[in-house]
Amino acid sequence: MWVDLIITLVKISFILAITVGFFAPVLTWVERKQSALMQDRIGANRADIMGFTVLGLFHIIADALKMFTKEDFIPDGANKILHTVSPIIALVPALLTFAVIPFGGQYTLFDKEVNLVISDLDVGLLFVFAIASLATYGYVIAGWSSNNNWSLLGSMRTASQMISYEVTMGLTIIGVLMVYGSMKLTEIGAIQENFWMWGIFLQPVGFFMFLTASIAENKRIPFDAPEAESELVAGYFTEYSGLKFGMFFMAEFIEMVTIGAIMTILFLGAWHIPFLTTATLLSWFDFLGTTGSNLVVMLIHVGVFFAKVIFFIWLQMIIRWTLPRFRYDQIMRLGWKILLPLSLANILVTGLLILALN
Amino acid sequence: MAYYVNRRSEMTWWEKSYIPEIIKGMWLTSRRFFYNLFGFIPFFLGTEKDRRIMTVYYPEEQVQYPVAYRGRPVLAQNEDGHPACVACGLCEIACPAYCIHIEPGQNTGKQNQYERWPDVFNIDYAICIFCGNCEEACPEEAIFMSDDCEISMLDRKQMLYTKEQLLTPVADLQKRIEFTRNMYAKWNY
Ligand code: SF4
Ligand code: SF4
Numbered sequence: 001m002w003v004d005l006i007i008t009l010v011k012i013s014f015i016l017a018i019t020v021g022f023f024a025p026v027l028t029w030v031e032r033k034q035s036a037l038m039q040d041r042i043g044a045n046r047a048d049i050m051g052f053t054v055l056g057l058f059h060i061i062a063d064a065l066k067m068f069t070k071e072d073f074i075p076d077g078a079n080k081i082l083h084t085v086s087p088i089i090a091l092v093p094a095l096l097t098f099a100v101i102p103f104g105g106q107y108t109l110f111d112k113e114v115n116l117v118i119s120d121l122d123v124g125l126l127f128v129f130a131i132a133s134l135a136t137y138g139y140v141i142a143g144w145s146s147n148n149n150w151s152l153l154g155s156m157r158t159a160s161q162m163i164s165y166e167v168t169m170g171l172t173i174i175g176v177l178m179v180y181g182s183m184k185l186t187e188i189g190a191i192q193e194n195f196w197m198w199g200i201f202l203q204p205v206g207f208f209m210f211l212t213a214s215i216a217e218n219k220r221i222p223f224d225a226p227e228a229e230s231e232l233v234a235g236y237f238t239e240y241s242g243l244k245f246g247m248f249f250m251a252e253f254i255e256m257v258t259i260g261a262i263m264t265i266l267f268l269g270a271w272h273i274p275f276l277t278t279a280t281l282l283s284w285f286d287f288l289g290t291t292g293s294n295l296v297v298m299l300i301h302v303g304v305f306f307a308k309v310i311f312f313i314w315l316q317m318i319i320r321w322t323l324p325r326f327r328y329d330q331i332m333r334l335g336w337k338i339l340l341p342l343s344l345a346n347i348l349v350t351g352l353l354i355l356a357l358n
Numbered sequence: 359m360a361y362y363v364n365r366r367s368e369m370t371w372w373e374k375s376y377i378p379e380i381i382k383g384m385w386l387t388s389r390r391f392f393y394n395l396f397g398f399i400p401f402f403l404g405t406e407k408d409r410r411i412m413t414v415y416y417p418e419e420q421v422q423y424p425v426a427y428r429g430r431p432v433l434a435q436n437e438d439g440h441p442a443c444v445a446c447g448l449c450e451i452a453c454p455a456y457c458i459h460i461e462p463g464q465n466t467g468k469q470n471q472y473e474r475w476p477d478v479f480n481i482d483y484a485i486c487i488f489c490g491n492c493e494e495a496c497p498e499e500a501i502f503m504s505d506d507c508e509i510s511m512l513d514r515k516q517m518l519y520t521k522e523q524l525l526t527p528v529a530d531l532q533k534r535i536e537f538t539r540n541m542y543a544k545w546n547y
Contacts, residue, residue: 034391037390037391037394037395038387038388038390038391038394039390040390040394040413041413042413042415208377318384318387318388318391319380319384321387322380322383322384322386322387323380323383
């Protein structure tokens with residue numbers, strides 16, 4: 001009982017540490033540095049402590065300090081309660097989805113089965129989507145409560161874009177569900193121990209559609225019409241400053257990690273190394289005893305999982321700095337006229353193939 | 359031969375299918391990314407960086423400007439420490455921005471000494487447009503454009519350079535002097 005509680009607490013603090021403590025701040029730096037390298041620039045490198053710049057990593061601290069010391073501004077005529085609450089509504093779902101995301105398999109440590117997921121829900125995948133779509137309310141309320149035309153336009157665009165692409169996203173994962181026959185994220189991950197069962201081979205079209213839809217869900221370029229700087233100032237968070245703005249910012253970066261994690265689990269073999277089953281890995285480290293070998297394999301798997309997540313984050317950033325923004329009508333056309341029929345066709349073809357092969 | 363731009367507005371189906379073209383673009387940007395990522399590593403290790411990467415790590419790394427570069431104008435100072443300028447005022451007249459201010463001083467009858475020199479010689483870099491007219495007007499080879507362009511200040515008043523700040527030993531200006539002699543000789547003054 002107590003042991004279970006402690007294990008769960010350790011897992012929760014690990015996830016919080018790695019998302020809020022590591023990914024969210026470091027990604028702000030990565031975003032700048034990567035775009036700089038892509039454009040033959042050098043990027044942030046001026047903030048220094050005692051003459052050390054460490055490639056500009058101290059900009060993270062400078063940014064955080066700046067965010068903390070800025071005036072927390074609420075415009076006249078804004079709904080004070082909603083204006084304050086909406087960044088929280090936007091941020092919390094991004095963190096909550098990690099409750100069901102497995103970041104490793106099952107290991108025997110000190111005669112105890114440890115499952116590297118905070119809560120192994122049977123409907124894990126549904127839970128992720130249910131929670132993730134809650135964030136939409138945060139964005140919509142943010143724009144609506146600010147008493148600003150730009151914000152309102154931004155949140156309207158957010159609402160329509162999120163609804164359009166959530167449809168595609170939902171239909172795309174149906175294909176994945178049909179292939180794996182499970183909604184349990186841990187099970188989906190476990191099946192992909194076999195390299196040829198990776199989602200990217202079984203659902204190649206689904207992979208591309210899911211990637212597109214999830215970037216659209218995260219409202220990053222090329223789908224950043226809701227916050228288009230050149231059209232809407234900053235969209236729904238125009239009237240936000242200080243820490244509340246920081247929360248929107250953080251939500252975006254954590255969502256990038258979430259997308260990376262879900263993509264990894266559904267399409268890129270979760271925590272598995274190609275052609276290396278867990279049993280083989282365990283047998284390599286047999287000389288360390290049961291606990292020792294399990295511990296080593298666990299660390300390897302967690303490392304592999306986050307390496308894949310980082311790859312997806314890198315991919316999202318490359319896309320963000322490569323493509324220009326879609327026009328609003330183009331976004332809608334892509335969503336309803338191309339991706340929706342494609343995802344329906346994907347389900348049909350998947351079903352036919354499954355029928356034919358069985 | 360006239361050159362016609364191909365304003366083909368119809369896209370082929372290959373281009374319309376988005377994905378291949380997007381991957382092409384991403385291939386380009388990610389190639390650039392890795393190229394720069396590994397190209398900069400030698401610089402951080404303290405060795406010479408890959409010169410194919412043009413980006414200059416500015417304050418730490420500086421480029422040598424070509425001799426034709428017009429930085430801030432400076433006064434030439436002879437080997438004995440005296441300014442070469444004779445306070446004739448030609449540069450003051452030639453200056454289109456009116457940023458030179460000269461107050462002449464002169465010899466009161468001593469033999470074998472300089473006859474004229476500027477007592478005050480101010481150039482306001484906040485107004486100067488780095489045109490080089492002063493250099494061209496000068497009959498005494500006394501004012502030259504240096505290669506120094508880092509003259510940003512927190513206060514406008516500090517941009518007003520006095521004679522002491524402007525004086526630069528002739529030895530440091532030798533290249534530019536050669537260059538101006540060549541250049542103006544062509545124009546047959
Ligand atoms: S460079 Fe041009 S503007 Fe500047 S001091 Fe000389 S003549 Fe005047
Ligand atoms: S710098 Fe040259 S042009 Fe100007 S006052 Fe002196 S001698 Fe005359």
